[in-house]
Amino acid sequence: MTEYAEIEERHSSGGVARRPVVLVRGEGARLFDQEGREYLDLGGAHGWASLGHSHPAIVRAIAEQSARLIMQLESSYNDQRALWFADLAAVLREHLGQTDRGAITRIHPCNSGAEAVEAALKFARKATGRTKFVALLGGFHGRTLGALSATGTEQYRKPFEPLVPGFTHVAPDDVAALRAAVTEETAAVVLEIIQGEAGVRPLSAEFLRAARRRCDETGALLIIDEIQTGLGRTGRWFACEHFDLAPDVVVLGKALGGGIPMGAAAWREGLGKFDPGTHGSTFGGNPLACAASRAALRVIREESLPQKAAELGTWAMEELRSIDSPVVEEVRGRGLMIGIALKQPVTPILKELMSRGVWAIPAGRQVLRLLPPLTISRDDLERGLEIVKDVLEERR
Numbered sequence: 482m483t484e485y486a487e488i489e490e491r492h493s494s495g496g497v498a499r500r501p502v503v504l505v506r507g508e509g510a511r512l513f514d515q516e517g518r519e520y521l522d523l524g525g526a527h528g529w530a531s532l533g534h535s536h537p538a539i540v541r542a543i544a545e546q547s548a549r550l551i552m553q554l555e556s557s558y559n560d561q562r563a564l565w566f567a568d569l570a571a572v573l574r575e576h577l578g579q580t581d582r583g584a585i586t587r588i589h590p591c592n593s594g595a596e597a598v599e600a601a602l603k604f605a606r607k608a609t610g611r612t613k614f615v616a617l618l619g620g621f622h623g624r625t626l627g628a629l630s631a632t633g634t635e636q637y638r639k640p641f642e643p644l645v646p647g648f649t650h651v652a653p654d655d656v657a658a659l660r661a662a663v664t665e666e667t668a669a670v671v672l673e674i675i676q677g678e679a680g681v682r683p684l685s686a687e688f689l690r691a692a693r694r695r696c697d698e699t700g701a702l703l704i705i706d707e708i709q710t711g712l713g714r715t716g717r718w719f720a721c722e723h724f725d726l727a728p729d730v731v732v733l734g735k736a737l738g739g740g741i742p743m744g745a746a747a748w749r750e751g752l753g754k755f756d757p758g759t760h761g762s763t764f765g766g767n768p769l770a771c772a773a774s775r776a777a778l779r780v781i782r783e784e785s786l787p788q789k790a791a792e793l794g795t796w797a798m799e800e801l802r803s804i805d806s807p808v809v810e811e812v813r814g815r816g817l818m819i820g821i822a823l824k825q826p827v828t829p830i831l832k833e834l835m836s837r838g839v840w841a842i843p844a845g846r847q848v849l850r851l852l853p854p855l856t857i858s859r860d861d862l863e864r865g866l867e868i869v870k871d872v873l874e875e876r877r
C-alpha cells in the first residue's frame with residue numbers, strides 16, 4: 482500500500498470501502514493515479530461527473546468566483562446566488578412545466594443529495610400538515626436519518642434503526658400496494674424514476690401514472706428524486722420528462738455543482754415556502770457553488786448533453802446487448818445510465834476492468850453500472866465498451 486492509502490486507512494471512518502488506488506488527477510473522461518496510470522471513467526464518479534473531470538468552464542468559474550467571494554450565507558443577497566436561482570428556475574419551468582400549483586420556482590440550495598431529500602421531506606410536512614411518507618423498496622435517497630428512512634434497502638437501514646417514524650415502503654410497480662399505502666394522512670410519495678442503487682431499475686409508466694393520480698386523489702405531494710437521473714443523464718434534462726410526469730417537488734444533487742458539492746430541493750410556487758428560521762444551511766447556496774453550478778447548467782445546455790446522452794446511450798445499449806456471454810442476464814437503463822445485470826457477483830469484474838484501465842461501478846451485488854461523463858467522446862466510449870465486452874465475454 483502506498484503512504485497515502487495507509488494514512489487514509491488509519492483515519493477514515495470506515496463507512497466507505499476504497500479501491501487500492503490513489504487518484505490524483507482527472508481530465509475529461511480520464512482519471513490518473515499516483516503512478517500516472519490512466520483509467521477511462523465509465524462510472525462518472527457515481528454520477529456526479531456528468532461534465533467529466535475539471536471541465537474548463539467549471540475550472541474557470543471556480544477560479545473567477547473564488548477570487549471575488551467564496552462564501553456568504555443565505556442571510557444576505559448575493560449576485561451569483563440570485564443568478565443561479567434564476568437559471569435553475571428557468572430550466573425547471575421549461576422542462577417540468579406548469580400545474581395548477583404553478584411552476585417549480587421555490588428552491589432550497591444545500592450541499593448534497595441527502596440534504597436535498599431532508600429539505601424535501603421537511604417541506605412536505607410543512608406544506609401538507611401531515612407526517613407520513615410512502616417510498617419504494619430498493620429506493621435510495623441518502624444516508625442521513627431522514628433520507629435513510631425513505632431509503633428502502635435493509636442493508637443500509639438496519640444498523641441504524643430506529644429511524645424516523647411514518648415511512649411505509651411498497652414494491653416498485655405494485656400499483657395496488659401503492660394505492661393502499663397512500664392515504665389522506667400521507668404528506669408525500671418519494672421515488673426515483675430509475676432506481677440507481679437498486680440496480681438501474683426503471684419504474685413502469687403505468688406505476689408512475691398511478692403514483693401521480695393517487696397523490697392527486699389524496700392531497701399527498703409527489704417528490705421525485707432526480708439526484709442521479711437529473712440534468713441530462715437519462716437523455717432528457719429530467720427523467721420525469723420521458724413520462725410527462727409533473728412532480729410537486731424535485732430533488733437534485735450530484736452533477737448540479739459540476740463537482741463542487743451542491744444539492745437542491747425545488748417545489749411549485751403554489752405550495753408556499755418555509756417560515757423564516759425553520760430551515761437553512763451555513764454553506765447552502767454559497768457563491769462558489771452557485772457560480773460552478775451556473776457554469777454546469779450552461780455547459781449542459783450549450784453542449785446539448787441530454788441529447789448526446791440519448792444518442793450515445795441508445796448506441797451503447799445496442800452494443801452491450803450484443804454481448805455474447807452466459808453471465809449477462811439483462812442490459813437496462815436509459816441514456817447514459819446503464820445497468821448490466823449479471824448472473825454472478827460484480828466485484829471480480831470491476832477488478833478485471835480496473836486492471837485493463839476502465840473504471841466502472843456496481844449497483845448492488847450483481848449489477849455492473851455505467852454512468853460515463855455525458856461529455857465523453859464516442860471514440861472513448863467505444864473503446865471502453867469494447868473492454869467491458871471482452872471482460873464479460875471471457876467469463877463463463
Ligand SMILES: Cc1ncc(COP(=O)(O)O)c(C=O)c1O
Nearest residue numbers: 593594595621622623708709734
Ligand atoms: C437517487 C439518489 N438520491 C440520493 C442520493 C444521496 O446523495 P448524496 O450522496 O449526495 O447525499 C444518491 C446518491 O447516490 C442517489 O443516487
